Structures are given as C-alpha cells and as structure tokens.
Amino acid sequence: MASPRGTVTIYDVAKKAGVSSATVSRMLNAPAKVSPEARDRILAAIDELGFVPKAEARARALQRTRRIGVITPFFTAPAFVQRLRGIASALSKAHYELVIYTVESAEQLANYFASIPFSGNLDGLIIVSLPVTDLYAQRLQSSNIPAVAIEYSHPDLNCVVIDDYEGGRMAAEHLISKGHRRIAFMAKPDVPEYTVRSATQRFTGFRDTLAAAGITLRDDYVKHVMEQQEAILRATEELLRLAEPPTALFGGLEIYALGVLKAARQLGVRVPRDLAILGFDDLDLAEYADLTTVRQHLDESGRFAVEILLAQINDPSRPVQHVRLPLKLIERQTT
Amino acid sequence: MASPRGTVTIYDVAKKAGVSSATVSRMLNAPAKVSPEARDRILAAIDELGFVPKAEARARALQRTRRIGVITPFFTAPAFVQRLRGIASALSKAHYELVIYTVESAEQLANYFASIPFSGNLDGLIIVSLPVTDLYAQRLQSSNIPAVAIEYSHPDLNCVVIDDYEGGRMAAEHLISKGHRRIAFMAKPDVPEYTVRSATQRFTGFRDTLAAAGITLRDDYVKHVMEQQEAILRATEELLRLAEPPTALFGGLEIYALGVLKAARQLGVRVPRDLAILGFDDLDLAEYADLTTVRQHLDESGRFAVEILLAQINDPSRPVQHVRLPLKLIERQTT
C-alpha cells in the first residue's frame, strides 16, 4: 500500500518495525550489524509498506550518486551507438546508472561544460567522440570529477583511443597486398569546426604507406564529400569515369565504403572484381554488407572507458591513463 | 579554485557574497527577487568559487529530479536505438536528463521492477519494447510514478503502439497489388518466454488479408527461424527450392527481410524480379538496403512517449492515454 508518491520513508518502516531509523538504515547497508529479530521485523515492514529507498537522499548523505554521465554527439551515427552499448553493458554490471547527455553542436557542448552541474551530480563522466579542448580539460580537472574521453585524446585526461595513422597504414597495406596500385580514398570534407584529427591521421598513414610502396596517391583519386548517399554516388561515378579508374578504394569512414559499395551495385560495377572496397570501424552494418574493413572495437572502447573510470573513482590519486586499442583487419567479401 | 570534490555549497557562496544562503538560492531560482547589487556580488562569488548546484540536494528539496528513466532491452537491435533517439531528442529539448536501464533478460526486468528505487528517483519512466505484465503495471501505479510503454500496451498504462494487424494487412495488400499470389512469410520462432504478440498479430493480419483475396498462405511458405543470417539463408534456400517457389516474401521483422535480401544476392536471385521482398519497421538500415517496407515511425514513437509522459507529470490527474501511431508503406527497390 504505497501512499502518495514517494511517501514511505525509513521512519515509517522504523515505526512499524518498532526500531529506530538508524537500525533500518543499517539493515539496508550492513545487515550483519542488525539482530536477526530486528531484521525480520524490518524486512516485514519494508514489504508491507512497499518501501523503496530514495536515491536522492542516499546520494546526499553518501556524497556519491552511483551514476555516471556520458556526453555524446546526438547518436545518429552507428558508431556512437556501439560505443554506448559497451558503456551501458559495463556500467550495468558494476551497478551504476547511466545518464546520457546528447550534444548536437559545438555550442551545446560548450554549454554543457559551462553549466551542467557535473560535480556532485555524477560520480564520473565519459566523453564520447567529442573534441576535448584545453579549457574543457581544465574545467574537468578543477571540478575534480573523474572523466575519460573516448576517441579524442588530451594529455591531462584519461582516454581510450586508437592509432589512426596505423589504421591508415593497415588499410594501404591490405590493398597493396591484394595487388592494387590504383587506389582511391574517400572521406569527409575538412570543415574547420569539426576538424576530425583522426580522419586526417588515417589519411596520412594511408598515403605514407602507399608512398613507401612507390605508389603516389593521385589527387583525382581522393574525394572529400558529404555523407549523403547522393554525394557519394556522384563521387563514385567520377572516380570510375576517370581514364584510369581506381581498382580499389578506402573509405576513411565506414559510411563512405558502404556508400560506395551501394553505388557500385547501382552502377553495375562488380565488387571486388572491378573495384575493391575497404572500410574503417567495422560497424554492425559492415558485417551485414560483407564489407572488408579495419576494425576498431567500438563496444570495447566503451567497456574500457568504464573500467578506467571506475578505477579512477575508487582511487582518485591514480595517474592519468591513456589506452590505445588494437586494430584488426577483418577480411570479408569486398576486397 | 574548487576545493575537494563537490565541496563548494551555497553557504560558501553566501558567505563570500555577504548574504544568506536563502538569497543565493533565490538568485539561482528567481533572480528577479534579488536586488541588483546582491545579484552581482553573488554572481561574482559563484564564478570565483566555481560553484555548481548539486542536483541531489535540489531534487530532494524540490521533490522532483528532472530526470526520466528509460527501461529498454539491451540495445543491440537497431529498432531500440531509433526509439531511444526520439526519446533523447525530445527529452533534451525539455531539459530533462535521461537515465538508461538496459535489461538483458526477463529476470533482470523483474529485478528492476522489484528493486529499483523508482519512486523519488525519477520523475517518470518510459518502458521500451518490454512486455508489461499486470504485476508491473500495478507496481507502477502504486508507486505512483508516471510511466508510458512503447510497443507493448497495457490497459492501465499510457502507451504508444501501432496496429500490427493493420500492418500485416498493408503488407499483404501491397504484395497482392503487385500481382503476387505465391507469397511467403518469415519471422521469429514463437518461443514462449518472448511471446511477441505484435509479431503474431502482424502475421494474422497478413494471412487474413491474403485469405480475403483468395490466397491461402501455404504452410511451406511460412518460416519461423532464428535471427542468425545463416538460419535465414537456409530458410531462403528451402523456399526457393520448392517446386513452386514463392515470388514474394514478407519479413515480419526487418531483419528477416534484410537477411533474405542478402541471401537472395548470394544465391543469384534477382530482387525484385525473381523474388520481391518486403520488410517491416523501416530501420535506418532499410533505407541503406533500398528495402521496401511498412514504416512505423520509430523515432516518432519515442518523441510521443516523452510528450505523454511530460503531460502526465505536469498533470497527474490526466487519464491514461493510448496512442496508436500510423503506418505507411515505403516503396523502394525490393518489390
């Protein structure tokens, strides 16, 4: 019989069980310290009253919330989802709640960092795929809340990242080993606001490795286009219409590889016979599309972040940790 | 200069600004009620101290958390993600925090309902794609927390659902209108624990409509298989190897349509020429695959749920609301 919203407290339980509120509290937190008789009566009272401890109150008394926050770009992109999945799973195992803050713009991100009541409201924070500026890092530090960044790295912050340069290298190597020499690259335009350092490094590693093998990446082989399928289709056509069309393509982001794959099918180009396609990330989608790709274990990145975060929470004096997750080439049908 | 974790309170601010804590509180909640001079001094103090209000304390005093919870199956399936996306977006606009509880088994669900401190920790609850039993509905009611269920419906609970029977009907009608008469159906096995009522109704609507058009759904045209691609591939082969193979197939769940599409490609079957394929849901994935499908607006379902929930929170006396979202046939390349 619960009365009006949230109305039954330990005091009610205490009264009904004929003990003090302190004893009920003990019962809840350290049952061993309570006599068996009292225990039974309290348990009965709890049952009867339908008592549920109020986390808010608990958190205030305890000075911790058992809740960790995740700041992530508005999760339209599958990669965020997979990272989140890793986080959610690990957190749930550790009995932490997960609160999500989605960010749709740089401005909103700034707002969050400026105004969100981090300290005291969260036991820790995970920042997913969002650039961490010095200012933010500093604010995080001074607010004294344990945090870890995924994908972007900052010297003063825990983070879990991958070696994008190495990823580019692996991609190039794979394509070369398959006998390709006319190799193309497609990725996002380099817009200033969302300067994706990782994509750039991927590209650099890719190009350097090609160069080391005596292959120069021709300018007309590299396409920077928007993520819309239409744009990708057009770029693919341009590529194929070249006098010397590429025989292979590396998509610096999985969407591009996937998009080109789709475009290729529409254009009647056989994959991988006429055009080999290689992606990066290994989204769930990639498996469905049978795309060969460089896998970074997205779910794992989330799990790792949680691990580091919890360690940090339990021992605040812990030094900053940077982990770099391994990459792996997953060979499927498109190369 | 923030001192040890979460240490600066309104009292600190008050002292520094030479006012009482109440004034600081007013400043925070109703700045108009504070004199300009005091305001400035308080603002300055806040800045200097790096003060951030602690949500826990606020929530306790206010008796509301500005936080709503979402219980969802472990979000491996894209449909959950899209629903979540709608929820997250709507919630963020309304300045609510979103806390996520993922559930991996029926048992865990029971645990949540039994032991999670819902009341007093959350202002509201959204239950995504999880069967709501009478017991749970009752507990929800008595704990007096506003809630809404998505996908599953319960008479005593707000919910947003679709008309699955109608969906099945639309699917059948579309296929019939395309001239098909040998039509197959593929879906999940009917396991007792996860009795997916919606899938069953989809099927019924589908079969009834076929029947009304004088087409009887042959037993060897309906396949209940696991979601693994391999199982789907095998089922597809069996279908196609029939003396009279079907010319069209309806996947009661999008995965099946997608899986069959993939299988068809592997088997060299032309889609839609040799086999038309129709899905249900319209996941992001469907667009990528150019799958014709019956769309239920997943994102929208989340948005609606939030709307109802907030309305309910603001006016607890509001009657239970059942909304049924419309379905729409999205014609793409596979039929």
Place this chain on the structure above:
DNA sequence: GTGAAAGCGCTAACAG
C-alpha cells in the same frame, strides 16, 4: 546491537 542526534546542500515559508 541499538537509539539519539547531527549533518549532507538546497528550498520554501515566514517574518521582518
């Protein structure tokens, strides 16, 4: 083993 009582940080009357 148990109870009394003092907080945890904030808000909301109530006087002034």
Place this chain on the structure above:
DNA sequence: CTGTTAGCGCTTTCAC
C-alpha cells in the same frame, strides 16, 4: 528585498 528556520530522507558518529 532579505534573513531565519524548518524540513527533504538517509547515513553516521557517539553513547548506551
């Protein structure tokens, strides 16, 4: 406009 004061529900000494 502002300060005083009493909670919100739970935990945690400190005595007994």
